[in-house]
Amino acid sequence: MKNWIHVFSVIDFISAGILLTAVAMNALRRLESCVKAYSLNSWLLSLLVAMTALVVGETHLYIASLVTFLSKGVIIPVFLRRIVKQMKVTHEVEPYISNAMSLTISGILVAIVYGSLKQGIFVTGFSRNVLQISIAVIFIGLFIMITRKKAITQVIGLLFMENGLFLAGFSLTYGMPTLIELGVLFDMLMGVIILGIFAIQIKRVFASADLDKLTTLKG
Amino acid sequence: MDPESYLYIIGTVFFLSGAIVSLSPVPRTKTFIYLLSFLGALCFLTFSLHLLFSPPQDLFSIPVSSFFEFAFRGDPLSGFFILVISLLASAVSIYSIGYAKDLKHQGLMGFLFNLFILSMFAVVLSGNVFTFLVSWETMSMVSYFLVTFDRDETSAKAGLIYAVMTHMGTAFIIVLFLILYKETGSMNFAEMKTHSAQIPDLLKHVIFVFSMIGFGTKAGIVPLHTWLPRAHPTAPSNISALMSGVMIKTGIYGFIRVVLDITGTGPEWWGIAVITIGAVSSVLGILYALMEHDIKRLLAYSSVENIGIILLGIGASMTFRSHGLFALSAIALTASLCHTLNHALFKGLLFLGSGSVMHAVHTRNMEEMGGLIKSMPYTGLFFLIGSVSICALPPFNGFVSEWMTYQSLLLGFESPSIVSKIVSPLGGAALALTGALAAACFVKAFGISFLGMPRSRHAGEARESSPFMTTAMGILAILCLLFGIFPGLVIRLASPVSFPLTGSTGLVSGLGFLRIDGSSTAISPAAILITMAVMLSATLVFFLALRRKRKTVYADSWDCGIPALTPRMQYTATAFSKPIRLIFKNIYLPRRDLKVSYLVKPFFVRSIRYSGEITPFFERYIYEPATGFIQRVAGKVRLLQSGSLHLYLGYILITLILLLLFGT
Amino acid sequence: MLPVLIIPLTTALACYALRRTRWTGYAGLAGAVSLTVFSIPAVVSSISSPMEGMGGMLYMDALSAYMMSLVVFLSLASAVYSIGYLEHEQKAGLIDRKGVGRYFALLNLFVFTMLLVTVANNLALMWIAIEATTIVSALLIGLGVTKRELAIEAAWKYIILCTVGITFALLGIFITYYASTAVIGTLGALNWTVLKSIASQLNPATMKLAFIFVLVGYGTKAGLAPVHNWLPDAHSQAPSPISALLSGILLNTAFYGIMRFVSIVQPSTGEMFTGSLLIIFGLVSIGISSIFILVQDNYKRLLAYSSIEHMGIISLGFGIGGPAGMYGALLHILNHALSKPLMFFASGRIQARYGTTRIEKVNGVLSSMPLLGILTFIGALSLSGAPPFNIFISEFTILMAAVDRGLWFVIGTFLFFAVMVFYGILSGFGRMLFGADQKAPHPWGQGVSGSSGENKTESGFWTICSNAVMIVMAMLIVVLGLTIPDFIDSTIRASIQALGVK
């Protein structure tokens, strides 16, 4: 099409933004801002998909972009916000480790991902960086799940992982067949909803939104 | 093929129908269970004779999966062990007719009983590794169920230790068979044997050591014997007889099969190692037996001793073979095989006897028996015969096999190596010590339980057991005597195994005598018996001639003038063995605990409690530290699953990172 | 093929619709029976010749048929067992009638998702199905017939860990897709059949990366250590029939995903790479689980760890590879799918009788419930790998394969841990089975003990039925320990061929 390089750098730019919002999670203290970061992340993701669609010119990618925006950018944040409200939890994130520490570790994770993937795995594709970024986002999402106490933060971490996953999917292959993509999205949505339900139940049964209480089963 | 070679099928059918009948809900059928197993054992007995005197033959095979098949094969070696098993099994079957009547779960007992015997036959008839392992573990599992037959906590614990140890042994056996498979390219014993020359020396050593551990666990060699004194006593007595009499012999069978038959001649140190282990097992086994007051534990420890004696013979045989002294090797192997057969007979007899005693007295504790020979004359007589046989006193069968073992150890002097020159006579010394200790042990076992005055109410009310039980014991007792007087019989049964395996003959035997080939060393138990009988009758005639007119007065035992001699004044089992405990205190590491409470210190004593025990050496210094270590490690590892979801997520992350860093 | 998928779905709907009546159990059973009937022709025909459906989205070869028949068999078994089980739970007040309806609906949905896994040709579809199993089974666990908090805790951990894990699997699938589009373009490049045919042309470095993600992802779901941690919690808290399904077949469906994937990855990366990773995961699983088995004080958790051990063995066998290794692994899947559900069924009974899952509080099962005790014993011995029970054959096949490869270290380690497992299982269950029974009899336990003269309750019939199920399984355990029937043997060999090993 027109200016490939331009578009490519835009894609790089957007994916870097996705990574940044993920890393920013490490520094956020309030649940609401976490949800906001997630919305932003999702918006960027759908923007990226739209960009890709523009480049490749495939209609199903436009649909995917729209679906992503609706589900991840609108429905899930709204759902999350309702849960946060419903659970009446303190709005602190309460990480296990300090923000500085978690930022550092996130940095190390990104470095590891870049380091381990640098050998010439990818001969084609439109960006050198997107796969690395997406795996890094996935790892950071997982890291957030590891270090945050609240049930809801775990859900958010999981959602970040999924965004990273979608990023990888789009960046690597210009998207899957539509049916598959819808199926995956549906699964994820169901998963998040059920997790939300369980999160509320945890709050109700344990009278706490912290996962510290969930350590009876061991050994 | 001859018609006899199908007898095993009939025998198997008998056993299987015995097992099925046991499960039938009709109570009347229960009487047939043991009749069927008796018939089955007889079939196998005939079949074993056929196997002994005919060339090796494949019996049958059924495919299991694409990789394995059940293959059964008979040769003289398996024939001999079938003979041992079926001889004892037939007697125990008769015994069980009477014995099993009072058991709680008769049907289950019958089922397991038949299966147990059948699985032992399967072990010795196995023609390939798979069949062997399945039969071997089936045997272990069935016996595990029998050990835990009482379902109480002690038997559960005993069974657990037994099952785990034997399973550990099986692990070693599996590895050694896998090595053999790798090196010879076959799972069949026969083919393994033909290709055994390909095995590198180093692996041969591994095979030897592993079979020592693997089969030794089942046989109960020291220090792998710890399951034995626990498991054998808790099983019902007919089963203890089978376990001690023949099941542990399957370990000997496996050892002979793998090391002597398949692997072939090894270096000298194999034989020396076996002799050493045999010596240690025999001495320690009988030493521990001496300290037991539980009659069945005593017998179980004595099995450890006898396995040691069997190993002395095998070890001597291996040493000779490594030096090319095949005739001597044949003598030694014959000796150990004979002892295998003999031990099956007298240990079976003793366990059956102890079963009858327990049946009458309701305890295994010898301190609560006494005076039983009057109320149970047949059991007493047969137990005495068993005791005399196990002490290797002429003219009973134990003597013949021990005599041969002595000879083979003494002949160790003829081997060119200085090591075996020293070790073999030392083995002989150990055997002598064992013999003396065994005599003390069985004087105690028989004397304390059967002689003197009843030490408890139950002992006073004891009744002779049912005719089936006494008949079975009688058969075994007669066999003990028969094989003792006519060693030629046993030699004739053992030589088809030992002579081909060692490639030579070393013994000249007639029915009633035995001579080391090319030497003046000979023995004739038959002559001893005849002389003994003549002398005994001469003494008796002399005695009666003198005593014709004199009368005999009956009175109480001399009691130092105390008004009445009570059973509590008798020498107890503990007291009997005390000198020995003191002499061997470095081995027993006895501990005693004296608790005295006073009314007025230090003059008026209210009560004195004395308790003493000997340190179970191997348990305390080998097994407990080892299990403790594993438990501690396991406790640490347990922290991995601490219940924290965050930690678990971390595992995923770490695993991934590690794989990304090192995997790609 | 389609009816096989449709039946459980309709049954699920029917059960949900009937949730207010007492007929849900029978509806579930009817569904399971008809599923069995309809699956047989599909299974039989696909063993000899693979078939496709839904425009290439579905595909069934011998391996699918093998897995499918396991799913069908176990779903039938647990449908029968569940009726009696839930009747008891209902009486005990642990679940209401609507809950029962939900239970059967979810159960059938669960079966549907697992069936979908076995017939999915498209890797992504398979992934969707596997993720769906997580969601559905998490709901089943969260149904919480035992303590509410614990059930929620287990379900939460289960869903989080499995979703996280499976996310990585999806990443691996994306990477595979990427690798395959590089070879053949976008058309149908996620179909297993297509990938299989071009497998050797795929970029090895890319495939290695993909495999790592898929292995960790599906490995989490399959319960391979060290990413197994959800498993003991979920298995111990789920209702017993669900534990049976989780352990007996769900883990295997996840491992089935790995197997399919390996056959794509192997041609390009070589056997060494996939094999050694699988062996390492296998050994770690066996090791860790054996230690936990050794010190376990909760029998359902003990069984769960034993599942990890057996998944480790399957992984080991599959990693060792070669005809013998694969054969052993596949046979082990079958064997484990028989023994473990039997144990979970039995432990459900024990739990009902004694009201606890702690080992030291259960005593004298053999005397209070002789039949059940014997069944438990058979199952326990089978699980501990003792001949003459089925698991020994598959383990020994795997060992033989290891010998052919010269992997002595693997053999030694495996046998060492196997002895530990043996000790752990035998001491745990031995303590429960032997000894005197101190508890007062419980109505549902009565049926098991078979003591006459008790008033026959409504549950009597279903108790007998579930006894029959367990007896059949125990008999299969014994029979398979002595001989592998020809049709199983040939199915396994056909499956190995389907995976591309000659």
Added chain:
Amino acid sequence: MAYFQFLIILLLSPLLNGFIKKLKAMMQGRVGPVLLQPYYDLIRLFSKEMVLSRVTSWIFKAAPFIVFASTLVASMMVPVITTDSSFGMMGDVIAFIYILAAGRFFMALAGLDAGTAFGGEGSSREMTVAILVEPMMMLCLFTAAISAGSTNIARIAETQRLLYSPSHILALSAFIVAIIAETGRIPVDNPDTHLELTMIHEGMILEYSGPHLALMEWAHYMKQMLLFTLTMDIFFPLGIATDTGLFSLAFSLVIFILKMLLMGFLMAWVESSRAKIRFFQLPSLLEGAFVLAFLSLLTYIMMGK
């Protein structure tokens, strides 16, 4: 003729005992009983009435016969004055030891049969001593057997012409200790006392009376002489006949009597010059002897003589 050489032991053993007693008395400055006193004792006991304990069983009644007969059988196996045509084919040293052990086994059982503490004590001690002595004797005999290449007593006697090697000296000294213990003599046991704390052999036969006791005592005398004979056969066979010629037999008989006198003297001397030691000090004595026996074997293996 040579088949009946055991009669020498049967008939002369009480005399040997009388001789030892007399000698001991003389050494201790007493007059002592007459030489034939043991015969008188036996005759007296045989003619007495028998008192049997009600507690005892048939074992108690059978034991004297078994003990007596087994000692007789054992004595038939030993070449007394000639190595030719003895009952050698019947058995060897091992059989010999085990036949004696059979007698002891029954004696110990009889001790337990009466149900008294003394009998049990005697049995226990007897078996304990046997545990220490039997292996030692075996080791000594092994040394001899190995050097003779046979365990047949007659063959050993034929090959051991002279007392010539260090290993034999060691073995002999150990064997003498063994004999002292086996025959129940000081310092191991005191044959003359019935003090319950010290007795071993006497404890076991405490309940016997009359002819039973006579059999037991006689068997004991025989055993003593038998062991002396065995010592001579194995370690000092000089002068024993190897054929059945009348002259050589007569010569051998004379030599034999001299040897017995020598052994008797040795025993008497040991008994007079030593005190009985405590029972629990016995092990150290016997273990010392065991070491001697072991050393003798080792010396033989190492040095070949």
